[in-house]
Amino acid sequence: xxxxxxxxxxxxxxxxxxxxxxxxxxxxxxxxxxxxxxxxxxxxxxxxxxxxxxxxxxxxxxxxxxxxxxxxxxxxxxxxxxxxxxxxxxxxxxxxxxxxxxxxxxxxxxxxxxxxxxxxxxxxxxxxxxxxxxxxxxxxxxxxxxxxxxxxxxxxxxxxxxxxxxxxxxxxxxxxxxxxxxxxxxxxxxxxxxxxxxxxxxxxxxxxxxxxxxxxxxxxxxxxxxxxxxxxxxxxxxxxxxxxxxxxxxxxxxxxxxxxxxxxxxxxxxxxxxxxxxxxxxxxxxxxxxxxxxxxxxxxxxxxxxxx
Amino acid sequence: xxxxxxxxxxxxxxxxxxxxxxxxxxxxxxxxxxxxxxxxxxxxxxxxxxxxxxxxxxxxxxxxxxxxxxxxxxxxxxxxxxxxxxxxxxxxxxxxxxxxxxxxxxxxxxxxxxxxxxxxxxxxxxxxxxxxxxxxxxxxxxxxxxxxxxxxxxxxxxxxxxxxxxxxxxxxxxxxxxxxxxxxxxxxxxxxxxxxxxxxxxxxxxxxxxxxxxxxxxxxxxxxxxxxxxxxxxxxxxxxxxxxxxxxxxxxxxxxxxxxxxxxxxxxxxxxxxxxxxxxxxxx
Amino acid sequence: xxxxxxxxxxxxxxxxxxxxxxxxxxxxxxxxxxxxxxxxxxxxxxxxxxxxxxxxxxxxxxxxxxxxxxxxxxxxxxxxxxxxxxxxxxxxxxxxxxxxxxxxxxxxxxxxxxxxxxxxxxxxxxxxxxxxxxxxxxxxxxxxxxxxxxxxxxxxxxxxxxxxxxxxxxxxxxxxxxxxxxxxxxxxxxxxxxxxxxxxxxxxxxxxxxxxxxxxxxxxxxxxxxxxxxxxxxxxxxxxxxxxxxxxxxxxxxxxxx
Numbered sequence: 001x002x003x004x005x006x007x008x009x010x011x012x013x014x015x016x017x018x019x020x021x022x023x024x025x026x027x028x029x030x031x032x033x034x035x036x037x038x039x040x041x042x043x044x045x046x047x048x049x050x051x052x053x054x055x056x057x058x059x060x061x062x063x064x065x066x067x068x069x070x071x072x073x074x075x076x077x078x079x080x081x082x083x084x085x086x087x088x089x090x091x092x093x094x095x096x097x098x099x100x101x102x103x104x105x106x107x108x109x110x111x112x113x114x115x116x117x118x119x120x121x122x123x124x125x126x127x128x129x130x131x132x133x134x135x136x137x138x139x140x141x142x143x144x145x146x147x148x149x150x151x152x153x154x155x156x157x158x159x160x161x162x163x164x165x166x167x168x169x170x171x172x173x174x175x176x177x178x179x180x181x182x183x184x185x186x187x188x189x190x191x192x193x194x195x196x197x198x199x200x201x202x203x204x205x206x207x208x209x210x211x212x213x214x215x216x217x218x219x220x221x222x223x224x225x226x227x228x229x230x231x232x233x234x235x236x237x238x239x240x241x242x243x244x245x246x247x248x249x250x251x252x253x254x255x256x257x258x259x260x261x262x263x264x265x266x267x268x269x270x271x272x273x274x275x276x277x278x279x280x281x282x283x284x285x286x287x288x289x290x291x292x293x294x295x296x297x298x299x300x301x302x303x304x305x306x307x308x
Numbered sequence: 309x310x311x312x313x314x315x316x317x318x319x320x321x322x323x324x325x326x327x328x329x330x331x332x333x334x335x336x337x338x339x340x341x342x343x344x345x346x347x348x349x350x351x352x353x354x355x356x357x358x359x360x361x362x363x364x365x366x367x368x369x370x371x372x373x374x375x376x377x378x379x380x381x382x383x384x385x386x387x388x389x390x391x392x393x394x395x396x397x398x399x400x401x402x403x404x405x406x407x408x409x410x411x412x413x414x415x416x417x418x419x420x421x422x423x424x425x426x427x428x429x430x431x432x433x434x435x436x437x438x439x440x441x442x443x444x445x446x447x448x449x450x451x452x453x454x455x456x457x458x459x460x461x462x463x464x465x466x467x468x469x470x471x472x473x474x475x476x477x478x479x480x481x482x483x484x485x486x487x488x489x490x491x492x493x494x495x496x497x498x499x500x501x502x503x504x505x506x507x508x509x510x511x512x513x514x515x516x517x518x519x520x521x522x523x524x525x526x527x528x529x530x531x532x533x534x535x536x537x538x539x540x541x542x543x544x545x546x547x548x549x550x551x552x553x554x555x556x557x558x559x560x561x562x563x564x565x566x567x568x569x570x571x572x573x574x575x576x577x578x579x580x581x582x583x584x585x586x587x588x589x590x591x592x
Numbered sequence: 593x594x595x596x597x598x599x600x601x602x603x604x605x606x607x608x609x610x611x612x613x614x615x616x617x618x619x620x621x622x623x624x625x626x627x628x629x630x631x632x633x634x635x636x637x638x639x640x641x642x643x644x645x646x647x648x649x650x651x652x653x654x655x656x657x658x659x660x661x662x663x664x665x666x667x668x669x670x671x672x673x674x675x676x677x678x679x680x681x682x683x684x685x686x687x688x689x690x691x692x693x694x695x696x697x698x699x700x701x702x703x704x705x706x707x708x709x710x711x712x713x714x715x716x717x718x719x720x721x722x723x724x725x726x727x728x729x730x731x732x733x734x735x736x737x738x739x740x741x742x743x744x745x746x747x748x749x750x751x752x753x754x755x756x757x758x759x760x761x762x763x764x765x766x767x768x769x770x771x772x773x774x775x776x777x778x779x780x781x782x783x784x785x786x787x788x789x790x791x792x793x794x795x796x797x798x799x800x801x802x803x804x805x806x807x808x809x810x811x812x813x814x815x816x817x818x819x820x821x822x823x824x825x826x827x828x829x830x831x832x833x834x835x836x837x838x839x840x841x842x843x844x845x846x847x848x849x850x
Contacts, residue, residue: 019730020722027689027725038328198683201646202743206697207670216696220687352762353733467632496631497789497834498846505843523763530837566767568796570819570835576771577796580764 035300045296051289059105070100071254079272089274091265097278100256104279107257108286111172111241112234118176120226123183128214128222130184131191142188148181153236154243161249168257171250175240179233183226190222224301231294235287242283258283314341315485315517316364316402319378323359323541326371334359334372336541342485346511346518348528348549351538352563357521360538361487364519365404366394382484400430403478407490409470413462413477419470420446420458423477430481445476449506468499472506479510485517493522504531525552525563537563540587559586593751593783594620594643599652601638612638613650614807622750625777625784627798629791631831634804636787640753643785644675656751671701674744678756680736684728690714690739691724697747713742717772734765741772745780754786758793770796791835795819803828805849 021027039045058065068074074094082089088097130141157174164170194200203213244250245259253260258279265276323335335356340347351357363374366386379387381402386394406412414422423445424438433441439458446454449472462470471491478486488507492500508531511518522528529535529552537545537560545557555561562580601613613635620626628636641647643654648663655661656673677683684693694710703709711721717738728736737757744752757773758766774797777784788794794801795818803810803825811825823829827849833842 019726021725024689024691024725027727031727198677198679199685202675202677202683202740203685203696205644205646205665205670205675206747207665207667207700208696212700216688217685220685352764498631498830501834501838501843502846504838505840508838508840525763526837530839563763566764568767568770568792570792570795570821570832573815573819574796576774577767579767579771582764 039296039300042296042299044292045299048289048292048294048296051285052293055105055109055286055289058102059109062102062106066096066099066102068096068099070095070103070256079268079275081272082274088278089272091261091275092268095256097261097274100261101258101278101282104256104258104261104282105286107168107251107255108238108241111168111175112237114169114172115176115179115237116230116234118172119180119183120230123180124187124219124222124226126180127184127187127189128191128218131188131195132210132214132218138188141184145181145184148178149185151178153178153240157240157244158247158249161244166249166252168251168255171241171244174244175237179237182233183229186225186229187222190225191218194218194221228294228298228301231290231297234290234294238283238287238290312343313383314343315382316342317378317380318360318364318376320376321360321363321379322373322375323356323363323368324373324375325369326373333541335363338538338541338543340536340543340546342517342519344515344517345534346520346532348520348522348532348535349538350522350525350528350535352523354540355538356541357538358489361404361489361519361521364487365398365402367398367404399426399478399483400481401483402485402487403481403483404487404489405471405474405478405491408494409465409467409474410462412474413470415462418459418461419465419473420460423473423480426477427480441480442476445480446473448510449473449476451476467495468503471495471503475503475506475510479514482514483516485519486511487519487521489521490523491520492527493524500527525560526567542586544586558583593622593624593657594626594785595653595655596639596643597653597655599639599642599650599654601635601642601647601650611807613642615652616802616804616807616809617652618802618809618812620783620785622783623781624800625786625798627794627801628785628787628804629789629794629801629831630804631789633806635807636804637755640675640755640785640787644673644753667701670697671747672749673751673753674747674749675753675755676737676740676744676757679760680733680740681728681760683740684736686728689725689727690731693739694743694746697743701747703747709746713746716745716776717742718768732765733761734768737761737765737769738772741769741776745776748780749782751783751785754784756788757786759789766793773797791818791832803831810849 015026016030016033018026018030021030039049072095074090077090077094078092080086080090086096086098088101091097091100126141126145130138153175156178157171160174160177161170200213200217203217241250242259242262245257246263248260248263251257251260253264261279262276265279268275318341319339321335321338322333324331324333338356338360349357349360359368362368364379364381364386368374374387376387379385381397384393384397386397413419420439420442423442424435427433427441428435428438443454443458446457451457451469451472457465457469465473491507492503495503507518510516520528520532525535529547529549532549535547535549535552536543537547537557539559544559545555547555547560552564555564562578565578566580568574568577596619597617599613599616600611603610603612616635616639618626628639630636638647642650643656643661645661645663645665653660656669691710694713695706698706698709710724714721714723719735719738719742723731723735731739754773758769761769770793773784776782784797786794786798795815799815800812801815801818802812805827810827811823813823813828817823821832823832830846833839
């Protein structure tokens with residue numbers, strides 16, 4: 001058998017490529033590095049990565065990138081077209097649209113992160129327990145999943161928000177309620193494939209508790225699918241949030257939520273096209289970025305498409 | 309020694325694959341000929357034996373590259389042949405059976421239909437004629453109830469029967485050469501013998517050339533006329549089957565010695581000492 | 593050490609019931625190496641998996657160290673009896689380093705000096721400390737099987753259940769693993785119950801062998817009788833003939849035994 005041999009590189013790169021790591025931390029760092037190298041080689045994935053990174057940076061450095069807070073009206077500068085002073089023009093209250101979009105990225109990020117934090121753990125927990133336990137536990141949990149799967153996302157979100165009142169947090173809860181069930185299915189499917197594997201049997205033979213097996217053996221193998229699905233879902237989450245915002249049920253004015261910006265700006269579409277178009281383009285770009293990132297992550301994390 | 313022209317001639321075959329870790333060479337300079345005889349290729353995993361068999365049929369994976377000084381079948385240059393020519397040869401004149409019929413048979417088509425299809429493609433015959441030929445073939449491979457087995461799906465047949473179905477399917481177009489890649493490794497030992505006996509009869513009756521690829525040196529030596537021993541993509545030694553005990557190369561000897569024997573008791577088994585020189589030397 | 597009495601295991605019910613094991617009895621003494629040999633469907637692996645409680649339903653009695661086994665595994669039993677599986681590629685968790693794989697049994701049973709035990713276990717199976725933080729996909733099949741053996745032994749059990757431990761390995765690697773298993777047994781006085789389809793492998797490691805066919809025990813042989821090619825039963829004789837290499841005439845005489 002021939003193996004590609006390279007001379008030992010020095011420094012950080014050498015540490016990351018060392019064939020005999022000296023600690024768990026080094027081993028994990030090596031795996032991450034190799035994953036990153038594979039990811040970096042994929043131009044589509046990198047495009048997605050750049051877009052998402054831009055979103056994160058814009059949200060983080062908003063106070064330094066923007067000239068105004070995007071909230072204070074300036075009626076003397078209403079509906080100005082894009083120029084050197086206002087890169088994306090101003091809206092009907094004279095607020096700089098570029099600034100509003102940058103501040104709005106924080107809202108978008110907030111919604112996306114909150115939904116992810118709720119949805120992924122619950123979906124994982126339900127799916128892994130159902131898949132590992134089997135029997136009636138599996139049946140009951142999956143019927144609950146089916147019930148939630150049956151609801152169309154936006155309609156349930158509307159109903160929920162209408163009942164609880166408008167606002168970002170309620171919108172987030174509504175979106176989370178309709179988003180978690182597919183993750184339970186994905187996790188359960190992964191668990192079923194590995195359920196009878198020898199390494200699980202070996203852990204059972206050593207006296208490992210069910211909780212330990214699920215936590216240390218099952219969940220790490222489900223994580224990849226869930227992460228990929230989550231990243232691909234983010235586009236949908238952003239669009240749903242924007243939809244709710246468009247209907248006035250998400251973030252309330254004067255918050256620069258992108259969907260709400262489109263809603264209030266749509267009457268100006270013909271003459272001052274930049275007012276609704278800019279936030280629309282932002283939504284499109286960020287959704288696209290997450291989709292491409294998710295695709296790239298799948299290529300790196302999916303063991304079937306990876307090579308050793 | 310066969311006085312007639314060899315069926316397959318391979319000279320200096322190289323097969324390499326493009327991987328994220330660089331170029332990996334699976335076969336590095338293999339040369340041999342095959343007449344109307346039974347040739348065995350033996351090696352451990354990674355020796356390049358399977359890739360050699362696939363290269364003859366042009367079945368190397370898409371990221372692989374085949375290079376050779378010469379590769380001919382019955383005078384036809386298969387190295388430079390067009391895909392169309394290769395497709396005509398494959399199945400009709402050179403056939404291949406693989407290790408596990410569960411994975412080499414189409415799981416959603418009845419086995420009888422698959423055999424019939426193999427006939428219909430190359431003989432361009434009608435459905436009725438193909439089905440009749442398929443049933444005849446099932447009888448020839450000693451399946452006891454051909455009518456019943458015809459309508460079974462691959463998951464419903466046992467390992468041994470599945471291999472017989474594979475053999476029926478691959479021999480129905482009456483090829484000149486059969487390449488068998490570990491055809492019995494997934495089978496029980498008595499079933500292995502029965503399948504080999506079947507191959508023995510069919511190859512003998514039809515005057516075919518057979519390449520038997522396996523990791524089992526004793527099995528191959530007891531069945532074939534000549535044995536090629538491969539390691540690290542190269543040929544270490546070529547032996548006449550009856551002369552296994554006269555093997556010269558240290559790798560072959562090492563392989564023979566590290567096998568536990570039923571006849572004598574050994575405290576510890578001798579362990580194969582891999583000489584790095586084997587990876588670089590050319591066959592003498 | 594291990595006593596099996598009238599063991600029967602059936603899968604499924606009614607017309608589609610499969611009688612995997614039919615009324616099998618044997619016993620393994622302490623420190624002995626006992627083999628179960630047969631072809632697929634003989635029930636040999638089923639017996640092993642029942643003892644390991646992977647398939648927890650059987651009728652009959654299984655006694656280990658004097659205690660009758662129930663269908664639930666206890667932690668104490670885990671320390672006394674461990675198993676090595678056939679497929680080195682499925683036996684190790686793909687996302688755990690070797691260190692994590694060996695540490696886990698120690699954590700489950702609350703043993704101390706974990707680093708020392710892990711390094712010791714690696715040494716016992718002939719692997720150096722450079723393997724400690726590698727992932728399974730970075731090591732070869734033979735090395736993986738060594739890790740599987742190390743994992744089984746790190747709890748210092750008295751009994752090792754071996755399910756075709758070398759069937760998936762290359763011949764040269766098989767020799768190394770067989771030598772390792774033999775040495776470990778001699779050093780630690782372990783009791784082995786080994787399942788295999790390969791008579792030569794079983795004869796090399798085991799003092800006594802039970803031949804199984806279709807769930808029944810055909811006969812029990814000693815290593816000497818096996819090596820003398822003097823079985824009492826025709827099924828065993830046919831099995832032995834099949835392992836001697838291809839012989840067209842012999843194959844003609846093969847028949848199915850029920």
